[in-house]
Amino acid sequence: xxxxxxxxxxxxxxxxxxxxxxxxxxxxxxxxxxxxxxxxxxxxxxxxxxxxxxxxxxxxxxxxxxxxxxxxxxxxxxxxxxxxxxxxxxxxxxxxxxxxxxxxxxxxxxxxxxxxxxxxxxxxxxxxxxxxxxxxxxxxxxxxxxxxxxxxxxxxxxxxxxxxxxxxxxxxxxxxxxxxxxxxxxxxxxxxxxxxxxxxxxxxxxxxxxxxxxxxxxxxxxxxxxxxxxxxxxxxxxxxxxxxxxxxxxxxxxxxxxxxxxxxxxxxxxxxxxxxxxxxxxxxxxxxxxxxxxxxxxxxxxxxxxxxxxxxxxxxxxxxxxxxxxxxxxxxxxxxxxxxxxxxxxxxxxxxxxxxxxxxxxxxxxxxxxxxxxxxxxxxxxxxxxxxxxx
Numbered sequence: 001x002x003x004x005x006x007x008x009x010x011x012x013x014x015x016x017x018x019x020x021x022x023x024x025x026x027x028x029x030x031x032x033x034x035x036x037x038x039x040x041x042x043x044x045x046x047x048x049x050x051x052x053x054x055x056x057x058x059x060x061x062x063x064x065x066x067x068x069x070x071x072x073x074x075x076x077x078x079x080x081x082x083x084x085x086x087x088x089x090x091x092x093x094x095x096x097x098x099x100x101x102x103x104x105x106x107x108x109x110x111x112x113x114x115x116x117x118x119x120x121x122x123x124x125x126x127x128x129x130x131x132x133x134x135x136x137x138x139x140x141x142x143x144x145x146x147x148x149x150x151x152x153x154x155x156x157x158x159x160x161x162x163x164x165x166x167x168x169x170x171x172x173x174x175x176x177x178x179x180x181x182x183x184x185x186x187x188x189x190x191x192x193x194x195x196x197x198x199x200x201x202x203x204x205x206x207x208x209x210x211x212x213x214x215x216x217x218x219x220x221x222x223x224x225x226x227x228x229x230x231x232x233x234x235x236x237x238x239x240x241x242x243x244x245x246x247x248x249x250x251x252x253x254x255x256x257x258x259x260x261x262x263x264x265x266x267x268x269x270x271x272x273x274x275x276x277x278x279x280x281x282x283x284x285x286x287x288x289x290x291x292x293x294x295x296x297x298x299x300x301x302x303x304x305x306x307x308x309x310x311x312x313x314x315x316x317x318x319x320x321x322x323x324x325x326x327x328x329x330x331x332x333x334x335x336x337x338x339x340x341x342x343x344x345x346x347x348x349x350x351x352x353x354x355x356x357x358x359x360x361x362x363x364x365x366x367x368x369x370x371x372x373x374x375x376x377x378x379x380x381x382x383x384x385x386x387x388x389x390x391x
Contacts, residue, residue: 002120003046005029007037007063008081009055017050017081017107024113034058038066041073048120051099053082061097062146068098077119079103092127093138101125179223187216225355228286229338229362237280237366244316244388245274247281248307251288255296263301266292269308277316277390279367284388287363290356291320291384298324298382314390319374321383332373336361364388 004021008014009032018028029044031037034057041049049067053060060080067073080094080102094102101119103112190213192198194206201209252266259266288307295305303323310317327335331342339354357371364371369388376382 001025001027002048003027003029003044004048004050004116005031005037005041005044005046006050006081007031007034007055007060008050008052009033010052013052013105017112020107020109020112021116026113026116032056034060034063034066037063038070041067041076042070045072046076048116049076049078050081050103050116051078053080053094061093061142064098077101077124079116079119081105081107091125095125095127096138177227179219183216183220183223187213187220190216222355225359228359229355237283237363239278239280239367241276242279242281242284243274243276244279244284244309244318245270245272247284248288248309251285251292252307255289255292259292259296259305262296262299263303264296264299265304267304267306269306271309271311274309274316275311275390277388279388280363283363283366287360287386290360291386294356295320295322295324295382298322300324312387315369315387316390318386318388319383320386321381323381326378326380327373327376327382328378329376332376335373336371360386 002025004026006014006017006021006028008017008030014030014032018030021028029040029046031040032055034055037049037051051060051064055063058066060082064078064080067076067078077100078098080099082094082102083105091102101123102125103115108115190209193201194209194213248268248270252268256266292305292307299305299322305323306319306321308319308321327342334340335342336357337354338358340358341354361371364386367388369386371384371386374383374385
């Protein structure tokens, strides 16, 4: 069965032509825009392409030119079926663009199947030789004008996106700064109550205050994360000689209680003679805080988190491995984007705002290092690697 790809944005026209050709034994593949036409043509390699010229996005001229550049479609006849060929020179412009012929709307119901068969069998219309250079030059000028128009549209769209991104950044920064003051007060007064400086507490009251304190810390961390991302582009790390081993041990000790509640065991594989590096202490604490937070969050009860550090000449190589839910390969790079979550169910089940790994990458890049997924697959845990130059 011969295949005909019909490119037409009018549903009524698609229905009519499809019915006519299907009744005569053709398989009709319908698409309504230029990009879809290019994709389906490569997938199907039809015996003939019927092309409306006035379609949205890339018009029929541009689609035809693109199709002619694809080796597999080089010999597929393309026939313009359009109402646009009503002015003098329209036929020639259609042929110069790469069409083998044109048929004018409204279609002749009785003749269309025969016309399609003739083009499939090799019929080809041509422009008179003396006229061809004129129409080729005109077509080239038209393509340049269209390209210029599209570039202008992209530039305007890019400027709008940049403006929106600045507005979003300013909004996040302003809101985060505004939240810091009341959060500090909530944290301070909660601690006063928990220390019983405002009077004795019942067991129920103490338990409630503990929940308030824990959730306040979570909100404060989120606010600090947002501010860090907003300010990290303009604030350079303050580098001093430090022991990365000591930084890791300090963060592990700070998170040990949480890990125990989650049934997670920390395993440290760090040589005692690991050489020092030049780095920003607070930023590197934040790095390990987020890496270990993720490892704990996504690991089941009874899991294990292993932190490995090694001296590799000019840099320190590190790995953080967990026995958690793992990450599909297609997300290994995207998880480092701000606010990215693999799916909404993960957010609901595990919490988080999708900022930890974006912050980790920012910190390491500011130190001249790098971070990525060494290995991970669904149900098989994850191992993140990172490197930090010593100097």
